Amino acid sequence: MLQCLEQAEIVLRNAIRGRSDRDFVDEFQAYWSNVFIYVDVAESYSGPARIRPARLNRGEFNALVVTAGRSWFAAEPRRKRREEEDGTPVEVVAIDYPLTFAATEAWPPTTVAEINRWLQKAAPDLIGRLESILQTQSGVSAAVLIRAPNGLYCYQVEVPQHLQRPEFLKSRRHRLPEMMERQLVSTPIERLIGVRADADYLFGRNLGSMNGLVDKRILLIGCGTIGSFLAHQLAQRGAGAKRGYLSLVDPDVLTTGNIGRHLLGVPYLGRNKAEACASYLNEQLPLLAIEGYAGDVRTQKLDWHRYDLVIGATGEEALSIALNEIAVQARPRLPPHLFVWLLGNGAVAQCILTGEVDRACFKCLKPDLAGLPRFRAMRPETVVETVTNVACGDAAYVPFPVSRSVAAAAMACDLVVDWANGNPGHRFRSLTLDNRRAFRVPNGSPTKLNHCPACGG
Ligand SMILES: [Zn+2]
Structure with a gap:
């Protein structure tokens, strides 16, 4: 005293x-x-x-x-x-x-x-x-x-x-x-x-010397569990600020089954996921240009050329292969594509940035649909659990907790920001979240495969 x-x-x-x-x-x-x-x-x-x-x-x-x-x-x-x-x-x-x-x-x-x-x-x-x-x-x-x-x-x-x-x-x-x-x-x-x-302060203060996503034009396909959190993170890093815009696309409607692992909650039940995410983000961050489109991205009349980056966050392999095919065929007219997904009930989160001619496309990671992936992540004995719950009106789905989709979204968001800063680093990133079910796969920038059905030959 x-x-x-x-x-x-x-x-x-x-x-x-x-x-x-x-x-x-x-x-x-x-x-x-x-x-x-x-x-x-x-x-x-x-x-x-x-x-x-x-x-x-x-x-x-x-x-x-x-x-x-x-x-x-x-x-x-x-x-x-x-x-x-x-x-x-x-x-x-x-x-x-x-x-x-x-x-x-x-x-x-x-x-x-x-x-x-x-x-x-x-x-x-x-x-x-x-x-x-x-x-x-x-x-x-x-x-x-x-x-x-x-x-x-x-x-x-x-x-x-x-x-x-x-x-x-x-x-x-x-x-x-x-x-x-x-x-x-x-x-x-x-x-x-x-x-x-002001926008520079809101989206720059937490980045230090890094650039945010201000002025970037991004198309995000899929506003499910990974896509919704990714949309939020991209927005918080300035996607849609100033001359940029963030477009969200998804055909599905938010149901009670989604609530446990989605950005949105009860007020948005029954609404299209893309439109609802855009509406939520516009309310939280009204200075951003964020638009939502209901429907299948392949039938939307979106002008793909007006984007700097396309992100496939549906987590559906078939759709990712289709989007990859379109992007590879149209090279170099279409912007780079980034894909993000989870493996084995959320045991592993992975993402890849594609678009460079000599580097791997999405299909290069698993050229044979029924074969093994090029960088094996799942342990051989691991069985992926799927649930079909007809009584609840659920189609077949893969159960995994919200923490895994948030981790996948965060990993993809970091890759997007590295891309925006002109130095993407490892184009392919893999994060093992459950060591009992999966191996650790090192990050890297794999080359393209000559026998890849999409980009090879
Ligand atoms: Zn390929």
Whole structure:
């Protein structure tokens, strides 16, 4: 206890003597405010913007967003009847030094005059900026958003009710700040902390130096147990952001039998899996362009050439062979194809990226349909369990738990991101999840087989 008190004394003495600037810089957010505002403008943007209500869930507006132009989560006003509905004008200003304050200053600033007093030391260039926005823009409020090396800081002011009349707002607009200053009660300002909400931040912050899937155009075939989780992971890595889009295709409907190992749950029962996944992901990540198509991919009128990558995640060998055949025949016009699947009741997850002429296609992994695979994963004594449960209306299916499809989806997602970064590494990856039933198969980039029925010869 005594040591704590001694330490506290040192901190306080340093603060009073102005020797803890570093601490104030690092913790300035805590001193500024505890109210947040989302900022959906590019990291390098400076200039005029608007503060608008943000739509975070299905109904109410419960947050604000700073946007220059359209924002992915700003609620667009139905009709611009009044200028006020178009939000508060805000100027985004970038400075190259951190914001702070001295321990001896009156804190926090609560009026325009106090803001200007603080700015004299903190950021002299910004003195009067709020007033000039109020003078030159329409509406009843104005704001400044400072982008400093130690955070995003916003302050805004609203014209008091009794001055919100045409004679002040229109004809004597240039004198508004002066009149507000002369009131008996100073007009309060509101301080807000900016929180980045732009696509680069949302999908880049967890990647470090890696590129995400922003701008990539991806077709994902199969939104079952593997495909649904893969769709979610691809979306979280930015597939469908900016100029990219993510298309999902599946002919099936979500049933109660799927619930135990699918991304979606009860609210989506009876809906087409691709459309339902797109709808769910669009709700969770509304800034992405994700579309769902019900039906068989081979009969869809999709323009395959407009994709950078096609992913087969149905886990059905026959369909994968058919898609592989189409891709090989059309080389090099079609984009690379990636296949992902599970073996032996989820004992092994595997995926392969195909499309290069001298490397293996999907069929090269098992050229003889009835024969053994080229890289044997299942132990010889292992029997694959299938279930036919007519009483429940289930066709034959292979039981395996959700953990196995999530593992397969994660492995495929890593390969997709490696591909997007221009260095796919091992094109064929195999992950043994049950050592009692399967061997370990090393990852690699197998060559094509001359006797492959699809790409050989
Ligand atoms: Zn082949």
